[in-house]
Amino acid sequence: MSGxxxxxxxxxxxxNAYAADLLSTTLSTAVAERARAAAVLAGxxxxxxxxxxxxxxxxxERVDWLLGDERVVEGGxxxxxxxxxxxxxxxxxxxxxxRITAPRLALEARRITEDYEQRIRQILERDPDQRFDxxxxxxxxxxxxxxxxxxxxxxDASRLVESGKAPVAPHLRVTLTARxxxxxxxxxxxxxxxxxxxxxxxxxxADGDPExxxxxxxxxxxxxxWLLDRAAGSRLA
Ligand code: 6PG
Numbered sequence: 001m002s003g004x005x006x007x008x009x010x011x012x013x014x015x016n017a018y019a020a021d022l023l024s025t026t027l028s029t030a031v032a033e034r035a036r037a038a039a040v041l042a043g044x045x046x047x048x049x050x051x052x053x054x055x056x057x058x059x060x061e062r063v064d065w066l067l068g069d070e071r072v073v074e075g076g077x078x079x080x081x082x083x084x085x086x087x088x089x090x091x092x093x094x095x096x097x098x099r100i101t102a103p104r105l106a107l108e109a110r111r112i113t114e115d116y117e118q119r120i121r122q123i124l125e126r127d128p129d130q131r132f133d134x135x136x137x138x139x140x141x142x143x144x145x146x147x148x149x150x151x152x153x154x155x156d157a158s159r160l161v162e163s164g165k166a167p168v169a170p171h172l173r174v175t176l177t178a179r180x181x182x183x184x185x186x187x188x189x190x191x192x193x194x195x196x197x198x199x200x201x202x203x204x205x206a207d208g209d210p211e212x213x214x215x216x217x218x219x220x221x222x223x224x225x226w227l228l229d230r231a232a233g234s235r236l237a
Contacts, residue, residue, distance in 0.1 A: 004189075004204055004224035008233040012049075012192050015229045019190055020053040022227075023134065026186055030133040031059030038064040038123055040135040040176065040184070041089075042146070043071070043081030046192050047136060051088035060093065064123050066101045068137060068181065069147040072112070072163075072172035075105065079170050103174040109163075112174055117161040120180060124160075131222070135184040139191045142167075143199045143212030147175035155216050178216040187217055187224045194231040201235040 009015045023039070030037035037059070041047070065085075073079045082102045090100055101123060103116045124130040137145045144150060149166055160180035165171045181187070191200055201207075203214045204226055210216075218224065 004226050006226045008228045010230055012229050016049045019050040024057040026134050027063050028057040028059050031062045036062045037133040040066045040068045040132050042068050042136045042138045044138045046138045046190055048088050056093050064099050069175035070103045071170035073170050113161050113163045120160050131183045131185055133185050135181050135187045137189050139196055139199055139214050141195050141199050143214050145214040147173035148213035181217050182219045184219045184222045189226045191232040192229045196232045197235040200232050
């Protein structure tokens with residue numbers, strides 16, 4: 001298995017423009033080839049400008065959009081990944097709600113995970129290889145990705161979705177597991193800023209730490225691209 005591709009762009013603006021173009025191109029190509037596509041989207045702050053910059057594209061109506069993880073907060077909370085992505089992308093591009101798959105937080109807590117797992121499986125079963133076309137991920141300064149945090153996530157989780165407690169608020173999370181996130185034709189890590197430089201080095205540097213959750217996302221038959229600004233990539237040399 002070859003290592004990840006690393007692309008370092010001068011600044012945040014360059015990364016955002018490149019990422020928006022990569023998302024639209026990857027998904028429109030997937031729809032052209034298979035008449036549908038599925039994209040798993042990252043939460044947090046980094047991807048929001050990319051979602052705002054994403055143009056509509058040929059075949060967008062045939063894309064299934066999923067959340068890689070969600071914080072268990074009130075629906076309208078500013079901490080909700082679904083609320084952020086809805087405002088930045090889904091509402092702006094008039095995405096059909098039937099094409100959006102997110103954890104149903106109104107369910108009983110013990111049902112949320114199982115329900116999301118079942119719906120993720122249904123989306124995967126629509127694909128001839130049971131894979132997502134694109135998985136967009138961020139990186140925490142501690143090496144976490146989605147809501148897989150060092151020390152509490154299980155690399156070998158057999159499920160596709162797990163609930164867990166994050167060390168940072170909001171603590172309650174629902175997340176795709178490494179097993180699910182690796183079911184990808186293309187994974188893109190979007191990382192910006194000096195504060196992530198050490199974590200980037202710990203994950204993809206020469207002395208990478210395989211115990212960090214972001215290190216676990218290595219699809220057996222998919223590509224991984226690390227899209228960094230100069231600051232986030234500054235410790236790789
Ligand atoms: C979340 C994300 C999380 C995020 C990183 C980086 O729900 O918060 O899934 O994994 O990508 O914490 O967050 P920032 O982009 O805000 O730095």
